[in-house]
Amino acid sequence: MKSLNEDIKNKSFRPVYLLYGEEVYLKNRYKKRLHEAILPDGDTMNFSAYMGKGIDVKGVIDQAETMPFFAEHRLIQIEDSGFFKNACPELAEYLPQMPQETILVFVESEVDKRGKLFKRVKDAGRVVEMGRQDARTLTTWVLGTVKKEGKKITQDALSRFLELTGDDMENIDHELEKLLCYTLDGDSITREDVEAVCIGTTEDQIFKMIDAMTQKQQRLALDLYYDLLSLKVPPMRILFLIARQFNQMLQVKDLREQGLDDRAIASKAGMAPFVAKRVVSQAAHFSKEALRQGVEDCVEAETSVKTGRLNDQLAVEMLLVKFSERPERRQ
Secondary structure, eight states: OHHHHHHHHHTOOOSEEEEESSOHHHHHHHHHHHHHHHSOTTOOTTEEEEESSSOOHHHHHHHHHSOOSSSSOEEEEEESOOTTTSOOHHHHHHGGGSOTTEEEEEEESOOOTTSHHHHHHHHHSEEEEOOOOOHHHHHHHHHHHHHHTTOEEOHHHHHHHHHHHTTOHHHHHHHHHHHHHHTTTOSEEOHHHHHHHOOOOHHHHHHHHHHHHHTTOHHHHHHHHHHHHHTTOOHHHHHHHHHHHHHHHHHHHHHHHTTOOHHHHHHHHTOOHHHHHHHHHHHTTSOHHHHHHHHHHHHHHHHHHHTTSSOHHHHHHHHHHHHHHSOOOOO
16 A cells, blocks of 8 residues: 555555455545545545446446546546456456546455556556554544544553444444544543443444353343344354354364464464464363364354255254353363
């Protein structure tokens, strides 16, 4: 993103940009920054936007061929077109012939790097992947935002905030805005403030559910499950997250047995430190055999649903009941 920032700062633009990846917040942010940098404020005459599948490629090319009206550039923004997953030979062939006054900005979720259009954009412009950010980047971002508001946040509060919000920057931004409004009259943010305001992600609910299972709190585990169902979270999504949690616990338990500390485990497992710390704590309540059994039970539950032996809601419920009832051997 460094080169992209330099383009915006210096107003030295490439003819075409591709912003792609799963981090929606960053794609929207840089899409907006490019728009503001390329066109004068309020200029709608020289801006065209296309969104979704089924975009008329000929119409896009016709717009690109139109000279800007009393401006230096014409900006065409194309979002979620699928052009980089499904071949679009017309645009790939057109790009080298495009007028220098026209700038194309693609915003996509998925791309095929082997495709002709991707390669053409990479050669002629800038391709910027905007994926999930690591814990250090998110921490720096949150601390910087808090500082700009003239506040401080305790380390405990920051760790709990990121536990609840996960690594989705759009969600972090939304929850941070709520937190800053809640603490408007104060100059510091505490864990109590975070707990009072921030809503946990589905992943955080899964953490709590596993905690309840390790403590044999069956009623709580089921209540958390029903809460997720009431929020329209699909049972199979919940099953996937439980299975992933068992896999992560098995992985960190193995790393712990190799003598690694929490920081090394986080690095080796590719987890944020605050996530690794929670997973290590949970894994301590299970033997490796129990964790392997948990993974196998999740696979069995998925198979039962796919073969029609059980409906999805009941399959997950039975899994929760089993692991919150059976005594586990601790290590």
